[in-house]
Amino acid sequence: MWLLRAWLDGKITLSQRFAEIMFSCTACGNCTEHCPFPGFKNLLLEAFTSGRESFLDDGLVPAGVRDYLTRMQLHGNPYGLPGKKRADWAAGTDIAPFTDQEYLFYAGDEGSYDNRGQEIARSASRLLAKAGISFGILTGGENSDGNDVRASGETALFEDLAKKNTDLFNNKNVKKIITLSPHSFNSFKKDYPKLGGNYQVFHYTQILAFNMGKLKFRENPEPVLATYHDPCYLGRHNLDYYSPRMMLSAVPGIKIAEMDRNKKNALCCGGGGGNLFTNVLSSGYESPARSRAREAKATGAKIIAVSCPLCAIMLEDAVKTEGLAGDLRVMEISEIINDRIM
Amino acid sequence: MNDFIRQLAEITGPGFVSGEPEERYLYSMDQGTMPPVSPDAVVMPGSTEEVQQIMRLANKHKVPVVPMGGGLVLSGLTRALHGGIILDMKRMNRILKVNPKSRYAVIEGGASEGMLQAYLKKHHPELKHSMPDAPPIATLAGNICIHGSGHLSVLGGFHSDMLTGMEVVLPTGEIVKSGSCSVSTDWFARAPLPDLSGLFLGWSGTTGVVTKLGIRLFPSYAHNDMLIFVCEDADLMPDVISRLTGVQVAEDMTPWMTPKPEWARGFLHINISYGAHSKKELTFKRNLLQASVKKYSDQKIAGFLPMPPPQKSRFLKIPSSDLVTFADLRKGGGFEYVGAIMAIEHFAEAYRAGLNIARTYNVSYSMGARIIGAGHAMMFFYAYAFNRADPEDIKRAQHALEATNTAALEIGGIPWKSELPAQKQIIDKMDPGTFNLMNKIRSVLDPNHIMNPGNWEK
Known part of the structure; x- marks a missing residue:
């Protein structure tokens, strides 16, 4: 904030270093949570987003951010892959295209294109099916939810992505959406209504938390200590700290050990605000993901349970870099459950 | 370089x-x-x-x-x-x-x-x-x-x-x-x-x-409590502080004087925090503190403020968020205070000097003190909030701080972290x-x- 103020006062100029600082923000919301000044605190993230918008207007953005936004603009996803491949993750599954089911299941960018994200999308959708949830998926045409594009300050691109999605969802008569990623959840819930997209939006853990009773668990499972990593866009941004914990606590054999920083104090994995793709944040020893991996290890847990594909990717890398892969496994919650049900 | x-x-x-x-x-x-x-x-x-x-x-x-x-x-x-x-x-x-x-x-x-x-x-x-x-x-x-x-x-x-x-x-x-x-x-x-x-x-x-x-x-401690003693006469404060610290049960003692909220204007308050391993011990300590200033309560010139438990919890929060609230009084994120370390007998002088300075420089003020040891000294503070985006407001606060330092030294105190x-x-x-x-x-x-x-x- 001091730098933005200094820039507005003409005391410093926009520069590459300033841009690096601004775009390294993951929009995790921890500053908002801990700022003691009422009113002002709620404007912090908007101020940062507006600041980044000014860098974009001046064309002064780190190369990684530029390339990320270009891929989003050209391909509607951060991987630069064709839109028609979006539903490839569901190949070989029984998931039906969305027609008149109760929910649209939106796998998001990572769930659609990233290998690890695809595994998570398949796992979560399998569990939804096991729980008897009626859902279908779109088989092409949808775009990125745009959540992190909006956070990066590229408002026009976000609105374009959102408009394309809402047109498609509205044409398909979508009323209820289950998202894989908390980022999509945040955007659909908070930003899309202003752009004509009014849906009942749920993160998949919010649906499954109340359907755990429908699952049949295997008897005498091996007891395992797990720690849960709160994703910023489900936790701090949308105040749901409990759906994933409800799911985990219903799993026989799983015991939860909380990390020191949990719920509203949770440390971000470092992947938000486009940082998963832009790499503006360092991946060194003191990077958020590696700090988080060490924090998880300190609990004695054998599993870091996650409910966000970005967190899964970031933390898996960090666990490997920290040399903890033999002791600590990053698992998405539905994967833990799928391993233990009949 | x-x-x-x-x-x-x-x-x-x-x-x-x-x-x-x-x-x-x-x-x-x-x-x-x-x-x-x-x-x-x-x-x-x-x-x-x-x-x-x-x-x-x-x-x-x-x-x-x-x-x-x-x-x-x-x-x-x-x-x-x-x-x-x-x-x-x-x-x-x-x-x-x-x-x-x-x-x-x-x-x-x-x-x-x-x-x-x-x-x-x-x-x-x-x-x-x-x-x-x-x-x-x-x-x-x-x-x-x-x-x-x-x-x-x-x-x-x-x-x-x-x-x-x-x-x-x-x-x-x-x-x-x-x-x-x-x-x-x-x-x-x-x-x-x-x-x-x-x-x-x-x-x-x-x-x-x-x-x-x-x-x-x-x-x-498992049990923690606090009392607020209130009086109107600044001249009584050194003796009140001396009596309260004399019973040696308080952990912290912080007098405070502020024009806002309105109910606090003109009064001198002392927050007294203490703790105990049991409820019985806590009651004993409370009784000791209350007895130490009974002389003033009996004369009805000062006394303890009745405090419902929810209000107490705000004062028992460590660190206190009250100064943060004050720091944002003028908006713009500027806040500074002169803490002057001095003997407790200078309390009234220090308080009056602060009121004078706030009036002279038209600054938003909050005053208070933290008692050190068994009344061995106090850190008397004068806090001024200002708007960092307003150069005139900063200047006003600077002048007030300089005048406060001078006053503190004249009283016999020493500006802290000067x-x-x-x-x-x-x-x-x-x-x-x-x-x-x-x-x-x-x-x-x-x-x-x-x-x-x-x-x-x-």
Whole structure:
């Protein structure tokens, strides 16, 4: 904030270093949570987003951010892959295209294109099916939810992505959406209504938390200590700290050990605000993901349970870099459950 | 300087050194009224050895070094007045040891108040340390080195009194230890050795860099309570404070006087915090406190404020958030206070001087004090909020602070963690022999005069 103020006062100029600082923000919301000044605190993230918008207007953005936004603009996803491949993750599954089911299941960018994200999308959708949830998926045409594009300050691109999605969802008569990623959840819930997209939006853990009773668990499972990593866009941004914990606590054999920083104090994995793709944040020893991996290890847990594909990717890398892969496994919650049900 | 920055990067790694305008701007000031001064570079060491190498390098090239903890001192003590580098200690933030029986902790020089509080809560809930009312990111080393005070100061005195030992890197790069840790593996006390810790306390970073320190811990009670004593006559305050501290049960005692909220205007309040292992003990302590000032309650010229439990919980919150609320009074994020250390018998004079100054300079004020020990002294504070975006408002606050420093010195007090103009005022009043000795010590410890130059100078 001091730098933005200094820039507005003409005391410093926009520069590459300033841009690096601004775009390294993951929009995790921890500053908002801990700022003691009422009113002002709620404007912090908007101020940062507006600041980044000014860098974009001046064309002064780190190369990684530029390339990320270009891929989003050209391909509607951060991987630069064709839109028609979006539903490839569901190949070989029984998931039906969305027609008149109760929910649209939106796998998001990572769930659609990233290998690890695809595994998570398949796992979560399998569990939804096991729980008897009626859902279908779109088989092409949808775009990125745009959540992190909006956070990066590229408002026009976000609105374009959102408009394309809402047109498609509205044409398909979508009323209820289950998202894989908390980022999509945040955007659909908070930003899309202003752009004509009014849906009942749920993160998949919010649906499954109340359907755990429908699952049949295997008897005498091996007891395992797990720690849960709160994703910023489900936790701090949308105040749901409990759906994933409800799911985990219903799993026989799983015991939860909380990390020191949990719920509203949770440390971000470092992947938000486009940082998963832009790499503006360092991946060194003191990077958020590696700090988080060490924090998880300190609990004695054998599993870091996650409910966000970005967190899964970031933390898996960090666990490997920290040399903890033999002791600590990053698992998405539905994967833990799928391993233990009949 | 570029070559110097490159050499710093060889010591700490490139991610922890910057000579870029953005970092230089951020480290040019604190939230107080002192004008910004840019350092040439900022460096964040990760170990005592790195600090040692940095000091050797800076000493060789005669580059000024300003050690910095949380950067929250508010009086501009961590500005690089003669350029050079800011040595930001925040990476050295480990809690190295807690001895629960001898009740002390050993921590690194950049460990924060909040970190130790959280650590004790998790691992030693039976222990606590004296938290100041600074944001939790304030460092223990910084607070101790400025003779800070906090929520156990009636019990344990200044935070520097709670220091049990130090590891310090001298300006010339040698590592020295003070206290029992210089002889033993235990960090239990500064006694019975020559007390070298005094070479680094109150010097505003002009004598060395604290890399480790030992701090006393205290019992954390299962039952905690507080009372608020109220009176209208400032002249009664020294006797009231003396009586309340005389029964030796309070942990913290903080008088406060503020024009807002309206119900508080014109009254002098004293928050008294105390704790106990059992309810019975708590009641006993409450009775002792109430009996100590019965003389005034019986005369109905003062008394205890009835407090419902929900209201009490706000006052029992540590650190208190009240000052933060006040800090934002004028919006724009500017806040500074003069804390003057003085004898408690000057309470009424100090209070009236504060009212006068607030009227004269038309500033939003809040006044209060923290009692140190059994009424041995107090840190009387005058806080002024200002809008950082309004130069006139900053100027008004600056004038008010200067007038307050002058008034505090005239009363017989000494401005605490004093900003540059107040340091000069103190030196003018100081015994010349004392100032000469300070300079001699400094020239021995820091022959090239690289440590936070500009401070404690005529």
